[in-house]
Amino acid sequence: MLELNDVHTYYGSSHVLHGVTLRVEEGQVTTLLGRNGMGKTTTLRTIMGLTPARDGTIRFRGQSIMGSRPHRIARMGIGYVPEEREIFPNLTVVENLVMAARPKGSWNLARVFTLFPRLAERRRHWGSQLSGGEAQMLAIGRALMTQPRLLLMDEATEGLSPLLRKEIWRVIGEIRAEGISILLVDKNIKALIELADRHYIMTKGRTTFEGSSADLSDNLEKLKQTLAV
Numbered sequence: 001m002l003e004l005n006d007v008h009t010y011y012g013s014s015h016v017l018h019g020v021t022l023r024v025e026e027g028q029v030t031t032l033l034g035r036n037g038m039g040k041t042t043t044l045r046t047i048m049g050l051t052p053a054r055d056g057t058i059r060f061r062g063q064s065i066m067g068s069r070p071h072r073i074a075r076m077g078i079g080y081v082p083e084e085r086e087i088f089p090n091l092t093v094v095e096n097l098v099m100a101a102r103p104k105g106s107w108n109l110a111r112v113f114t115l116f117p118r119l120a121e122r123r124r125h126w127g128s129q130l131s132g133g134e135a136q137m138l139a140i141g142r143a144l145m146t147q148p149r150l151l152l153m154d155e156a157t158e159g160l161s162p163l164l165r166k167e168i169w170r171v172i173g174e175i176r177a178e179g180i181s182i183l184l185v186d187k188n189i190k191a192l193i194e195l196a197d198r199h200y201i202m203t204k205g206r207t208t209f210e211g212s213s214a215d216l217s218d219n220l221e222k223l224k225q226t227l228a229v
């Protein structure tokens, strides 16, 4: 579904991604793990075309998306839940969702509200009035309104209470059950081992580990240093 091969990305003259190679298989949840500053967010931004790669290849559903503009990449079917959520504070929940909506797909307001009953209760609230958990639900709902085949989620449960984290894990399971593939950045290794199919660890701008949940689980002691757990 998504394939990155030896991808290099820079911020100005600062070389940040030094060869990222990873695959997301159709219908699977794949994680991108690693300590802070290792390049996880930059990898997602590179896939979206927000910080374009300078070298390597990126293919989505068999087609190169290297050099494509972010709106085009989104329209091809990649949804993005950014680390900072980026909710419009002066629009309501409904308006935030409708802004993102693309026709020709099964996701609509009703389905997002079924997935997140909490958002339905807050439908007329301003973006600025939402709690951290509600903002994250809205960011996920907004990404679903773009009718994605692949969802990129950055720090999916960062800053959320254990209860809200569980809610996000539930939703990720339901989204996967819909056949949407997911590339997930998060730090809750135990939950991710249960939830996800494959895992990558990034170290200093490179993917340095790739494996199944069983592989990750078996090597956790050895990998502690690269995961900061």
Ligand SMILES: Nc1ncnc2c1ncn2[C@@H]1O[C@H](COP(=O)(O)OP(=O)(O)O)[C@@H](O)[C@H]1O
Pocket: 011, 014, 016, 034, 035, 036, 037, 038, 039, 040, 041, 042, 043
């Ligand atoms: N806008 C930027 N300009 C310059 N350097 C940046 C910028 N954003 C991130 N970086 C640097 O790129 C590296 C990777 O950052 P990032 O992708 O955010 O890592 P992670 O998401 O794994 O914490 C870090 O060294 C960070 O300081």
Ligand SMILES: [Mg+2]
Pocket: 040, 041, 042, 083, 154
């Ligand atoms: Mg990050």
